[in-house]
Amino acid sequence: MLAAIPMESIQSQTVMDRVSKRFLKKNRVKKYGKRLVNMGKDPDLIDMAVRNEFEVIGFEPSWMIESGAFDDHYFNLLTTLVVGEYDINPTTGDTRSRSSYRSQFDKLRRDKTAKQEFNIIQKADFHNPTINVLMHMTYYGDYGRQAKQREYAGLLLKEGEVRKTLKDSIQSYFLELENDYGIPERRSGIVLDLQLENSFYNEDFVDFISFLRTELGDDHLIYLKIPAKVRKDALIPFDIINQIEPFVDRFIVQGYGFEKYSRTYSPLVIFDPESSYSIDGTIANYMVPGFEKIIPEKFIVELPWYGVIFKQDQDGNFLLKEGSPYITLDDFNKDIKGRSGTISYKNNNTMAYYVDNDTRTAYLIEDSLSLVSKYIYLVDSLGMNGFAVNALGYYANPDSRRGENWAAIADNFGEKREKIGWVIAYYLAAFLPIGFVYSVIRYWEVRNALAKFTKYWNRFRIFFILSLVIFMICLGFMPRYILVIVGLIIMAGFFVYIMVKKAMMRSKKYVNIVK
Incomplete structure (x- = not known):
């Protein structure tokens, strides 16, 4: 059938x-x-981007690049990436460590989205096609003999051959960015981080900045890192800032380091309108009639993603821990938090305070809550357009999805990206x-x-x-x-x-x- x-x-x-x-x-x-x-x-952090009216700058030094910490960074939540470093030899203008300088190009990590190996520049550009890439150029006064530091600083600022070598190296860097990675002129530049004695902030310094602007052209970015007023002679004089302002795109105020000069235990960052030794006091020194409009346009404060440790002495006073007094938020959460104390917040949540009673140790930590308060204060109270983050790799984003520090940026200064x-x-x-x-x-x-x-x-x-x-x-x-x-x-x-x-x-x- x-x-x-x-x-x-x-x-x-x-x-x-x-x-x-x-x-x-x-x-x-x-x-x-x-x-x-x-x-x-x-939304997932990868789907967010910084709103157009804000700028968020992230620093990643060479030793963190070498560790592969950039693997978990949300580059879509940055507008500018500062990679480094080119540590300047003041007698030649060349870099003191070729491997440190080349780490941004040579260190590769496999990107989970692209499914291929990227260096930090490629990864940043892949996840954020508009991000600026700046080279961190440093001179910290630690080259050669201590007795010859003034001579070295003079060579760096005035010597013709040193200037030429430095200029050629920077231009070669820009050429490599454009030819090999497609980073155009308008998105490339340098961050000058020259820690000099106050007496060197003079006409030679102005001429040095002017020289770099002339040689590099107007299309490339030049950012200058300047100190906060952590002590009496820390600031660059206003008349020098005023003279170099036309040559500089951004002034990045190093907003940490206050703990080194405080008689009692102090946070890394101090906000206090009543004190001249604070971020507020630093900005106030440049609020000169005719210049005050430059502050919101060109000044940005750099904040840390770590904490500072204080040990209690026999008299009950907390003093800065000897040796290495700093701790990352990841290490604090993993090894310290929850032992015998609780985190409390003082000064309108701008300081996360923790005392470990068992070890008689105090910690002043920069966590997501304290950082958000600082970010909002910078924008709302000081009128700035954003902020900078020192050493992104100090926060390893333990959940690899919605890390608190990154979420603090996304939730307060971000918006959902329009996907193609x-x-x-x-x-x-x-x-x-x-x-x-x-x-x-x-x-x-x-x-x-x-x-x-x-x-x-x-x-x-x-x-x-x-x-x-x-x-x-x-x-x-x-x-x-x-x-x-x-x-x-x-x-x-x-x-x-x-x-x-x-x-x-x-x-x-x-x-x-x-x-």
């Missing part, structure tokens, strides 16, 4: 099998379910309603059918409204999860249609029995 099965039944079953195999795989169900669970929660898929989608979706309108205007047959037949007019209205909704969703005027809901409804309707069709076909006599 032979049975002839109609092709419609076979086709409907084949379609059903294909759909089920495609959409009901274990990994797909898990992925889509995860997206639905996360819907409405805070949505940009393409709303351009394509715009043709749907436009096409409906065009067909009515262009073809009399369409107008006649809509006017004559009610069913066509009803269908036209439904699909026209649906096309407008899709366009507005893609454009962002309506929540995009609506598109997911609409898609699920359409899929559910499709499954129902197939099941109903199968049931109807079974109820008919579709098998011819051949005897």
